[in-house]
Amino acid sequence: MGNGTSIGRVRGLGSAKGGVHHWLLQRFTAIGNLLTLLFLVVSLVLLPDLSYNTVAGWISRPVPAVLIALLVVTTFWHARLGLQVLVEDYVHDHANKFACIAALNLAAFAGAAFGVLCVIRLALGAHA
DSSP: OOSSSHHHHHTTOOOOSOHHHHHHHHHHHHHHHHHHHHHHHHHHHHSSOOOHHHHHHHHTSHHHHHHHHHHHHHHHHHHHHHHHHHHHHHOOSHHHHHHHHHHHHHHHHHHHHHHHHHHHHHHTTTTO
16 A cells, blocks of 8 residues: 555545534434424414413423423534534634633533523423
8 A cells, every 4th residue: 555645645544434423413403403493483373472471381381391491402412513513624723622612512511501491490480
């Protein structure tokens, strides 16, 4: 096997096998977002009015609360996956890349945790 040319150096190495998993996760979270957002829109359209008490009463039921919590989690997860690709593609210094991905993970986790906490508070009746 030749080492002098670019093709000679990479021949036989195969693929990195890391991109397919990331790509699939992004597609699955997009499908999850689509389904839960569709449920949210249909449910809100079917409510008699969109006052705070009506929506808070609706979200205090178990099925809407779980699906809205799933919407929050999959939305933040999907956003983190997409922004991670941007960081990996456009931040070239390894220290900066690590710092950006660490900050991205922290922000995504904090946002999802806060959103789920808000849904839980509404589901347990803290809206009065």
